[in-house]
Every structure is written in structure tokens, then in C-alpha cells.
Amino acid sequence: MLDADTVAALRTCSAATLTTQLFKRGLRNVFMQGVRPLTSVKTPMIGAAFTVRYIPAREDIDHVGVFADPEHPQRKAIETVPAGQVLVSDCRRDARAASGGSILLTRLKVRGAAGFVSDGGLRDSPEIAGFDLPVYCGGPAAPLNLVLHHAVDINVPVGCGGVPVYPGDVIFGDGEGVVVIPKHLAAEVARDAAEQELLEAFVLEEVQKGAPVIGTYPPSPAVQAKYKEWRAKRGK
Secondary structure (H helix, E strand, O other), rough: OOOOHHHHHHHHHHHHHHHHHHHHOOOOOOOOOEEEEEOOOOOOEEEEEEEEEEEEOOOOOOOHHHHHHOHHHHHHHHHHOEEEEEEEEEEOOOOOOOOHHHHHHHHHHHOOOOOOOOEEEEEOOOHHHOOOOOOOEEEOOOOOOOHHHHEEEEEEEEEEEOOEEEOEEEEEEEEEEEEEEEEHHHHHHHHHHHHHHHHHHHHHHHHHHHOOOOOOOOHHHHHHHHHHHOOOOOOO
């Protein structure tokens, strides 16, 4: 369960700011590549990661009959991901086949998931695009998952969009894409990112007024003092 203060701080942040804070902590590979929002992003997607891992499909094993098995990892993930968490699908960055469709994602929405992220494709994508569930994927793909993807496990470490994702890591998504925050860093990253957002709001105002970037971003001691006054007036 994510701390309420951490969630509140993250809601004021952007993916860009979070990647900067993670970079300051030595983490460079945190932004998923080739994974884009399918649904409209009104507020950030925030939740702990619950994962599904796929390997390449094999024709003698992957047939439509496998979905009758209640232990099928894809179906089991849909029914066991806790409310408030983000289901993350590792499809090896292969978006030629779907990792879900409208029925499965509707079930996720009904069960209270915080979102869905996949570096594979999604079928029924025009319909899903209208969902109020945050959805990120590698692109539209009409073929069902069994064409290319064999689900093998749930809630294990995976890679999605080239980024390592461990169960419980914080998944953040906005209009730019998805960032993975290691769970043990989430509180401090959220706190410092929220502060960075405030500073950059001030800097933007200064630049709009004609201030040069040099000396303003990053701020000189004089500009830092001015920022403290700006911040105090806003009760921050």
C-alpha cells in the first residue's frame, strides 16, 4: 500500500521531473521505451506494480483452449491484481500481438486497478481508448496474444519497455509515458520531485518575464533567495 503523502506528492509531478530525480540517484533506465498512453491522461497513473511475464508462443501449446484453465497466468493476473495496483505486462517489446483487449481491461477497471501497462499490443484499441482506466501499450494489435505471447508467470521481476520492474515498484504514468520508481526510493523521490516542480514553476515565470536561462536555471544564489520569497508568499 502506497503512503498517502507519497501519492499526493506524486500527483503534482511529471514523468520528466521524476526521471531527473532518479538520475540524481544514479538511475538512468527508468522510462519505458515504446510504451505510450492509449487513453486520455487527465491525472497521473500511480500504483504499485503487479506483473505478468510472457515468453514467445509455441504452436503446439498456445491454442484457445488454454483460456479455460483458471490458472492461466494472464487470466489469473486479471482476477488477482489488488485494487489500486498497476498491471504490468512484459511482452518482450513485441507489439505485433495483443496482451489484452476490451473485456479483460473492463474487468480490471471494475476490480479497481490503478491502470494497465504493456510493451506489447492491445486489441479493441479504439474502444479501450475511451476508457477512464489509464492504459499504456506498445500500439494497436488485432491478433490475440496466443499468436506471439505465452503467459508463464505473475508477480515476478519483469522487463517492460526495456526497464526492470519488480513487484511493488511504483509505476507512474502521464501524457509523456511511464516511469518506474524503485519502491524503497518512492517517498524521497516523490518529496524531492514535488519540490523540483515548485522551483521549475517559479523559473518558468521568471523566463516568461525575460530572465535568461544562465543564472536562472539552475538558479544563482540571488535567484534562490527570490524563489524562497516566491515560495513563502504561496504558503509552500
